Amino acid sequence: MSIETATPSLPAGTAPVVRLYLTPALIAVAIAALAVLAACAPDRPVPHGGYGVNEQAERRAVLGTPAFAQFPPYRIVAPEAVVPDLDSHPQARDYATALRQGAARGATFAGHLAVARWSCGTGCQQWAFIDALDGRVLWGPTTAAGARYTMDSRLFVADADGTARYFVWDGSALRPLAG
Numbered sequence: 558m559s560i561e562t563a564t565p566s567l568p569a570g571t572a573p574v575v576r577l578y579l580t581p582a583l584i585a586v587a588i589a590a591l592a593v594l595a596a597c598a599p600d601r602p603v604p605h606g607g608y609g610v611n612e613q614a615e616r617r618a619v620l621g622t623p624a625f626a627q628f629p630p631y632r633i634v635a636p637e638a639v640v641p642d643l644d645s646h647p648q649a650r651d652y653a654t655a656l657r658q659g660a661a662r663g664a665t666f667a668g669h670l671a672v673a674r675w676s677c678g679t680g681c682q683q684w685a686f687i688d689a690l691d692g693r694v695l696w697g698p699t700t701a702a703g704a705r706y707t708m709d710s711r712l713f714v715a716d717a718d719g720t721a722r723y724f725v726w727d728g729s730a731l732r733p734l735a736g
Contacts, residue, residue, distance in 0.1 A: 623723050623734060625710035630668025631728055634689050636708065637663045639671045642692035646685075649694040656685060656694060664689040666706045666713065667726040674704075684715075686731070697731055698724065 639660040643649040649656060652675060659673025666672050671687040677699055684697030684704060698704075698715045705714040711726035712734075723734035 622721075623712055623714075625707050625712050628711040628725055630709060630711055630726075632690075633668040633709070634664055636665060637689070639663060639687050639689045640692050641671075641673075641687045641694050643694065645692065646694040646696060648696070649685075652683075652685070656687060659685070660687045660692075665708050667711045668708065670695075670726070672706065695730065698722070 641649065641653075641656045641660045643653055643656070652673070655675035656673045660671045662671060664671050666686065669689045671689060673685045673687065674682050677683040680701050682700050682703065684700065686695045686697055687693070688695065697713070700715045702716045704716070706712070713724040713726065713731055715722040715724060724731045725734050726732075
């Protein structure tokens with residue numbers, strides 16, 4: 558890049574003229590930088606709001622700690638009470654009370670999932686999700702130190718107080734995040 562400044566005798570109050578010449582090497586660097594920025598941008602949710610996998614985000618290696626904003630939900634519904642379909646999972650009837658309590662709080666994860674949690678022993682919590690659209694019960698991970706999740710993200714952080722494990726809702730199941 559070269560900069561040329563023309564400063565002939567200027568009338569008072571005027572600035573010198575600066576001309577910027579872009580060399581081919583500088584243009585190539587700028588294009589490469591824009592390509593890197595575009596590759597790192599979070600993907601858009603499925604436009605029609607249906608279940609589709611945000612494949613690029615899941616395949617991309619995670620550098621550092623994953624952020625909730627990297628995984629927007631595919632669909633957001635009002636966080637109203639949900640009725641769990643206890644026939645949709647083989648173990649759902651065994652944990653009907655905990656599932657109903659979680660469902661009563663409405664959708665609180667990934668835009669449309671109600672979250673249920675119960676103790677599975679000392680220092681152990683079992684997680685399950687209830688789809689607010691159809692009441693389907695989906696089993697989640699067990700944790701030792703709780704979890705973090707938000708309504709506006711598909712990222713689920715298990716054992717948030719210990720060694721964190723990251724999962725991403727892919728539209729049908731919670732999958733471990735590789736990275």
